[in-house]
Amino acid sequence: MxxxxxxTEGFSKYFGGxxxxxxxxxxxxxxxxxxxxxxxxxxxxxxxxxxxxSYAIVKKRDDKKIRFVSLNFxxxxxxxxxxxxxQYVKKNGWANYLIGVVWAFAEAGYTIDQGFxxxxxxxxxxxxxxxxxxxxxxxxxxxxxxxxxxxVDMVAVAKFGxxxxxxxxxxxxGIMDQFAVAxxxxxxxxxxxxxxLSYEYAPIKLSDAKIMITNSHxxxxxxxxxxxxxxxxxxxxxxxxxxxxxxxxxxxxxxxxFEANKSLISDPVELKRAKHAVYENQRTIKAVAAxxxxxxxxxxxxxxxxxxxxxxxxxxxxxxxxKLVEIEWSVPGVIGSRITGGGFGGCTVSIVxxxxxxxxxxxVLSEYKKACGIDAEIYEAEIGDGARELV
Ligand code: GLA
Numbered sequence: 397m398x399x400x401x402x403x404t405e406g407f408s409k410y411f412g413g414x415x416x417x418x419x420x421x422x423x424x425x426x427x428x429x430x431x432x433x434x435x436x437x438x439x440x441x442x443x444x445x446x447x448x449x450s451y452a453i454v455k456k457r458d459d460k461k462i463r464f465v466s467l468n469f470x471x472x473x474x475x476x477x478x479x480x481x482x483q484y485v486k487k488n489g490w491a492n493y494l495i496g497v498v499w500a501f502a503e504a505g506y507t508i509d510q511g512f513x514x515x516x517x518x519x520x521x522x523x524x525x526x527x528x529x530x531x532x533x534x535x536x537x538x539x540x541x542x543x544x545x546x547x548v549d550m551v552a553v554a555k556f557g558x559x560x561x562x563x564x565x566x567x568x569x570g571i572m573d574q575f576a577v578a579x580x581x582x583x584x585x586x587x588x589x590x591x592x593l594s595y596e597y598a599p600i601k602l603s604d605a606k607i608m609i610t611n612s613h614x615x616x617x618x619x620x621x622x623x624x625x626x627x628x629x630x631x632x633x634x635x636x637x638x639x640x641x642x643x644x645x646x647x648x649x650x651x652x653x654f655e656a657n658k659s660l661i662s663d664p665v666e667l668k669r670a671k672h673a674v675y676e677n678q679r680t681i682k683a684v685a686a687x688x689x690x691x692x693x694x695x696x697x698x699x700x701x702x703x704x705x706x707x708x709x710x711x712x713x714x715x716x717x718x719k720l721v722e723i724e725w726s727v728p729g730v731i732g733s734r735i736t737g738g739g740f741g742g743c744t745v746s747i748v749x750x751x752x753x754x755x756x757x758x759x760v761l762s763e764y765k766k767a768c769g770i771d772a773e774i775y776e777a778e779i780g781d782g783a784r785e786l787v
Pocket of ligand 1: 431432433434435436569570571572573737738739
């Protein structure tokens with residue numbers, strides 16, 4: 397498929413007039429290898445950008461209208477806002493993520509004073525834990541930075557994306573997704589400390605294994621509100637610990653420090669949430685160290701432990717994904733497997749030996765169908781670069 401051509405035709409069809417002079421942009425999705433629900437707890441994460449993502453062509457207008465169309469949701473037609481009066485309007489649907497980024501730039505003093513028409517299309521399955529929303533937020537930020545010559549770096553673009561999602565769209569996400577999408581690097585994962593946004597790239601060179609993503613095709617409702625609940629519960633646990641400890645986030649604690657002080661948390665649910673955040677952060681640090689030592693087996697074991705903790709302590713999995721992971725664990729040649737992303741459905745990420753791949757695909761698809769009656773979908777994760785203008 398020639399994406400630029402499709403977008404050019406879609407642009408003319410919906411907005412009328414020619415797309416001559418329009419510019420072409422891409423922003424990836426991401427998969428998180430380990431470090432889940434640690435990013436708003438001041439912990440570490442280890443995501444990588446994917447080659448699948450969102451594409452847009454954009455052309456400036458002579459007035460202050462900003463208009464959006466997605467070739468993925470053609471029935472939704474054009475969403476529209478005006479630079480003089482940017483507001484969250486429910487019927488703008490998916491476009492609110494982008495409109496919120498324009499708003500976030502303006503809030504930071506970078507006012508955009510010339511409108512645009514934007515046509516987009518993407519191939520990230522939505523609601524699957526692969527950051528389709530961060531992808532389109534960072535796409536918008538990259539477009540504004542580039543086409544309006546706004547002097548900000550890609551970390552700032554990531555932050556504007558998060559602000560759009562938090563304060564415009566009402567989802568209290570952390571910074572991981574937008575950071576991974578904005579700062580991604582081909583064949584590398586990003587080891588990010590969300591406490592201070594320091595990061596390093598870690599090459600993912602698996603000579604005899606592949607990273608596989610399995611979409612459970614389950615999407616539970618109320619994901620945003622359940623996510624916001626988890627965030628509140630872990631913040632409450634942090635506050636309880638802060639009555640004695642001088643820490644800024646749960647990511648500041650080792651397992652031993654947590655065990656020695658956990659009696660400060662009286663609520664049993666908040667205690668479980670905090671335990672996950674502390675142990676998951678430590679698992680992430682250990683996993684990256686293992687990878688540096690080419691110890692992929694240890695990396696896999698930490699992935700498995702991450703799943704158990706997300707299932708039992710953080711309670712962000714669901715029966716279908718638990719079943720899927722259980723099947724994946726049972727396949728010979730699977731080094732590790734876990735739910736990835738925000739949770740409550742979505743995808744798993746697994747590391748699978750090359751010579752086990754065919755059996756992995758066959759067994760996972762058939763056993764999952766047998767157990768849950770759902771067709772899963774399996775993709776190989778190709779790690780790509782972050783958001784950018786294309787020619
Ligand atoms: C979602 C959020 C991220 C992060 C993950 C869980 O993807 O957007 O900020 O919290 O969930 O790790």
